[in-house]
Amino acid sequence: xxxxxxxxxxESIIIGxxxxxxxxxxxxxxxxxxxxxxxxxxxxxxxxxxxxxxxxGTYEIKxxxxxxxxxxxxxxKMPIFAQYLSPxxxxxxxxxxxxxxxxxxxxxxxxxxxxxNGYSLIKNLSFQMGAxxxxxxxxxxxxxxxxxxxPIKQGLLNVKIHEExxxxxxxxxxxxxxxxxxxPDEHSISGVYKRAxxxxxxxxxxxxxIEKETYYDE
Amino acid sequence: xxxxxxxxxDIGKLASDELKIAGHTFDDFKFEEKNIEKPNxxxxxxxxxxxxxxxxxxxxxxxxxEINKWKDIPDDYKGDLxxxxxxxxxxxxxxxxxxxxxxxxxxxxxxxxxxxIMEKLGIKKLDRLRGIVKLWNKKYYQEEETNGQYWAAFRTxxxxxxxxxxxxxxxxxxxxxxKYENYLRLTPEDKSLPRNITSLYTHVELxxxxxxxxxxxxxxxxxxxxxxxxxxxENKVRLISEAExxxxxxxxxxxxIKKGKFQGRMIKCHICSNQTPVRLHDLNIFKKRNELIxxxxxxxxxxxxxxxxxxxxxxxxxxxxxxxxxRKFTEAGFTIRCVETTADLGILKSxxxxxxxxxxxxxxxxxxxxxxxxxxxxxxxxxxSTPDLDIKTGICEVCQSNEHLDNPWFHENVKEWICQNCWDxxxxxxxxxxxxxxxxxxxxxxxKFSLEQDxxxxxxxxxxxxxxxxxxxxxxxxxxxxxxxxFRPLALQVDFNNDYRKLLDEFWMAIEENIRIKKPIxxxxxxxxxxxxxxxxxxxxxxxxxxxxxxxxxxxxxEDSPVSLALSFANIKYPVREHLRFFNSECNNFLxxxxxxxxxxxxxxxxxxxxxxxxxxxxQSEISKNSLYDVIQSFEKLNSEIELTLRLKDRGQxxxxxxxxxxxxxxxxxxxxxxxxxxx
Numbered sequence: 090x091x092x093x094x095x096x097x098x099x100e101s102i103i104i105g106x107x108x109x110x111x112x113x114x115x116x117x118x119x120x121x122x123x124x125x126x127x128x129x130x131x132x133x134x135x136x137x138x139x140x141x142x143x144x145x146g147t148y149e150i151k152x153x154x155x156x157x158x159x160x161x162x163x164x165x166k167m168p169i170f171a172q173y174l175s176p177x178x179x180x181x182x183x184x185x186x187x188x189x190x191x192x193x194x195x196x197x198x199x200x201x202x203x204x205x206n207g208y209s210l211i212k213n214l215s216f217q218m219g220a221x222x223x224x225x226x227x228x229x230x231x232x233x234x235x236x237x238x239x240p241i242k243q244g245l246l247n248v249k250i251h252e253e254x255x256x257x258x259x260x261x262x263x264x265x266x267x268x269x270x271x272x273p274d275e276h277s278i279s280g281v282y283k284r285a286x287x288x289x290x291x292x293x294x295x296x297x298x299i300e301k302e303t304y305y306d307e
Numbered sequence: 308x309x310x311x312x313x314x315x316x317d318i319g320k321l322a323s324d325e326l327k328i329a330g331h332t333f334d335d336f337k338f339e340e341k342n343i344e345k346p347n348x349x350x351x352x353x354x355x356x357x358x359x360x361x362x363x364x365x366x367x368x369x370x371x372x373e374i375n376k377w378k379d380i381p382d383d384y385k386g387d388l389x390x391x392x393x394x395x396x397x398x399x400x401x402x403x404x405x406x407x408x409x410x411x412x413x414x415x416x417x418x419x420x421x422x423x424i425m426e427k428l429g430i431k432k433l434d435r436l437r438g439i440v441k442l443w444n445k446k447y448y449q450e451e452e453t454n455g456q457y458w459a460a461f462r463t464x465x466x467x468x469x470x471x472x473x474x475x476x477x478x479x480x481x482x483x484x485x486k487y488e489n490y491l492r493l494t495p496e497d498k499s500l501p502r503n504i505t506s507l508y509t510h511v512e513l514x515x516x517x518x519x520x521x522x523x524x525x526x527x528x529x530x531x532x533x534x535x536x537x538x539x540x541e542n543k544v545r546l547i548s549e550a551e552x553x554x555x556x557x558x559x560x561x562x563x564i565k566k567g568k569f570q571g572r573m574i575k576c577h578i579c580s581n582q583t584p585v586r587l588h589d590l591n592i593f594k595k596r597n598e599l600i601x602x603x604x605x606x607x608x609x610x611x612x613x614x615x616x617x618x619x620x621x622x623x624x625x626x627x628x629x630x631x632x633x634r635k636f637t638e639a640g641f642t643i644r645c646v647e648t649t650a651d652l653g654i655l656k657s658x659x660x661x662x663x664x665x666x667x668x669x670x671x672x673x674x675x676x677x678x679x680x681x682x683x684x685x686x687x688x689x690x691x692s693t694p695d696l697d698i699k700t701g702i703c704e705v706c707q708s709n710e711h712l713d714n715p716w717f718h719e720n721v722k723e724w725i726c727q728n729c730w731d732x733x734x735x736x737x738x739x740x741x742x743x744x745x746x747x748x749x750x751x752x753x754x755k756f757s758l759e760q761d762x763x764x765x766x767x768x769x770x771x772x773x774x775x776x777x778x779x780x781x782x783x784x785x786x787x788x789x790x791x792x793x794f795r796p797l798a799l800q801v802d803f804n805n806d807y808r809k810l811l812d813e814f815w816m817a818i819e820e821n822i823r824i825k826k827p828i829x830x831x832x833x834x835x836x837x838x839x840x841x842x843x844x845x846x847x848x849x850x851x852x853x854x855x856x857x858x859x860x861x862x863x864x865x866e867d868s869p870v871s872l873a874l875s876f877a878n879i880k881y882p883v884r885e886h887l888r889f890f891n892s893e894c895n896n897f898l899x900x901x902x903x904x905x906x907x908x909x910x911x912x913x914x915x916x917x918x919x920x921x922x923x924x925x926x927q928s929e930i931s932k933n934s935l936y937d938v939i940q941s942f943e944k945l946n947s948e949i950e951l952t953l954r955l956k957d958r959g960q961x962x963x964x965x966x967x968x969x970x971x972x973x974x975x976x977x978x979x980x981x982x983x984x985x986x987x
Contacts, residue, residue: 284696304667
């Protein structure tokens with residue numbers, strides 16, 4: 090299976106889940122296809138099918154407290170606690186091949202289903218992705234681009250992916266773990282939650298989309 | 308009509324050597340000579356489960372013969388004895404290594420060998436090697452004997468009547484297990500080395516369960532002039548070996564690949580929840596899980612080989628419906644992750660799944676060929692409700708798996724949109740009121756005990772290898788490697804879980820009177836919370852260390868420990884969910900600490916003790932924290948171990964010694980020190 094592989098350097102980022110307890114916003118540690126698609130649509134005007142993974146050992150979870158201001162009333166609403174990923178290098182992290190990259194940045198791999206050939210032009214592209222961009226979160230830079238071919242193997246899925254995108258990503262489901270991912274409408278005003286495959290699903294998929302190869306019967 | 312009680316089949320193993328019984332069954336016992344009445348209950352025929360042919364009698368029979376030749380057994384009980392033998396084999400082979408090295412008897416004159424083994428195990432009296440050797444508590448039997456306990460329930464010749472009286476009059480397996488529990492737990496299933504590591508209680512209980520499972524699906528029928536056993540009305544057999552197939556997964560000869568006609572399914576089930584508790588009320592998810600597990604254990608008592616708060620191991624036959632078994636779980640929003648192994652009874656063992664997967668990974672062609680010929684399967688099954696294709700209105704904020712209700716949950720001016728399942732769980736039970744009232748604004752500490760089954764399996768395998776090494780220093784083990792590779796952890800896991808439950812019970816008994824320590828869900832012993840004070844934090848860690856040394860002293864007390872304790876300190880406003888996230892993902896050591904926004908880290912027991920010793924030593928004085936901060940910051944900047952050593956030496960011998968001798972960095976020392984010492 091062929092993907093365009095992007096390596097991103099990221100400052101700090103919030104890819105949020107739903108609000109919890111009304112005031113707490115936890116963050117995810119995978120990059121769902123909807124987040125990347127949204128960012129590319131906004132910055133490049135193109136739709137992409139892509140999934141992403143933050144590289145283990147390059148981030149830690151921290152908390153950010155902020156309060157939404159009601160401009161009409163001139164008051165701040167109840168404070169919200171949002172988790173974010175912050176650059177960090179774990180002591181025992183095995184980051185072979187990534188030694189030359191900045192230790193002050195989170196590293197992430199993005200895999201795009203190649204639908205056009207112009208991706209080499211976006212090297213060094215800077216864009217923002219995720220939540221609270223107005224507070225400076227989600228600044229990303231593309232530092233590497235390559236076209237790679239990945240063999241299909243059986244294993245446990247390590248990304249979140251819309252069910253309808255399984256075929257283009259070369260993913261065949263054996264035992265699914267379901268969840269939902271938001272899919273905005275064409276005007277990005279509203280949208281629906283679409284059924285998606287979540288990490289832990291047993292699949293046959295390109296090796297970069299699984300934790301490790303497994304040998305179960307189907 | 309009275310039924311056979313399979314649990315009684317090994318009652319002879321509770322007889323001491325003074326009774327002078329050959330073996331542990333009574334099929335050839337001389338009743339007339341001893342002037343004892345022979346039992347005639349159905350359970351009596353269980354004594355024939357090891358029947359061997361007397362070669363001096365040409366027309367004698369043995370259990371390896373086909374069922375029609377079992378001439379001593381009345382036709383009404385041949386089927387039950389057949390299933391009992393299958394159950395005994397399956398319980399034994401699924402629970403430990405079946406190869407035998409050396410039989411220990413007190414009469415054995417070659418006691419030098421045994422003395423060496425005893426010395427290595429710390430056992431002081433020769434006879435004490437007759438009791439169970441728990442791999443995680445090797446002196447367990449010795450200590451029990453010192454407290455007046457003894458493995459044999461039947462010790463003198465007079466007691467032999469009692470054995471036959473039990474066989475004749477016992478009403479149920481449960482009655483037998485309850486009456487003789489103490490003896491059954493002190494007696495190994497097999498006293499020979501290295502089999503003496505699993506309890507007879509667990510073996511007998513497993514045999515009872517497996518017997519009930521198999522009996523539901525097997526039929527004993529007359530076919531013409533002959534009797535046959537049928538499984539699911541399909542496969543007909545007359546021989547035990549026909550039902551089981553061969554016992555090997557590699558082929559040395561054609562017999563080794565002989566397929567069995569009876570297959571079973573052994574399933575490891577991890578119970579997962581999509582609900583991530585946000586409010587205290589959401590912890591009711593643990594109560595719900597506990598209720599569902601108890602209900603399942605009630606309904607499928609025989610199929611459940613063992614269970615913990617989040618794990619169930621099941622034995623099923625081909626036609627059992629896993630989705631139906633877990634239907635109530637999926638309706639409540641739980642997901643069950645299963646690893647299912649289907650195999651001939653002859654090779655169905657608790658670690659067969661690992662063996663199959665390893666063979667495939669290593670492309671062990673010979674083994675794969677045998678496994679495939681015998682239709683062996685290892686599957687992952689994920690049991691959950693199938694969600695709709697999309698959700699148009701809004702998604703539940705707690706589980707993110709269902710559409711939320713039309714009306715929000717409203718509390719303290721905060722709205723939460725949650726689904727019916729999460730709403731029901733939230734409303735099902737009122738948590739303790741102090742948390743919201745008297746504890747408001749305070750610092751609290753959530754704590755959780757954990758037992759990781761995967762880690763336990765790995766440690767048991769390693770520990771068994773070490774045990775074999777101890778024996779190997781005295782005996783010559785020609786089958787050492789096979790013994791190690793044939794090890795199966797199931798019965799040991801059951802015994803270990805039993806001790807873990809005792810540890811938790813004793814923990815809560817020890818702190819029962821302290822009103823500042825709470826168990827949020829009464830039925831869930833692994834989770835607790837207390838109003839923070841340095842004294843309470845210290846007390847909890849001290850009790851934990853004491854209990855680990857009491858129940859699991861030979862288990863590693865470091866990052867290899869299958870049991871761990873995690874403490875998460877934060878202001879009461881900090882979300883419960885985040886405490887749980889820490890417990891579920893970042894606790895890999897003997898003791899794990901999270902202090903909100905300050906520190907996360909793990910400690911071995913040795914490290915904790917060293918730090919606590921310093922705290923005790925400095926009871927009346929203080930370490931200069933500011934100077935330690937300086938050292939820590941300078942180490943972060945320069946990353947120079949030499950400078951760190953020199954600076955520490957200047958600032959206090961205790962912390963310096965900790966670093967030089969134990970490798971405990973000042974940051975790790977300071978963080979635990981502050982929590983246990985208290986103050987600013």
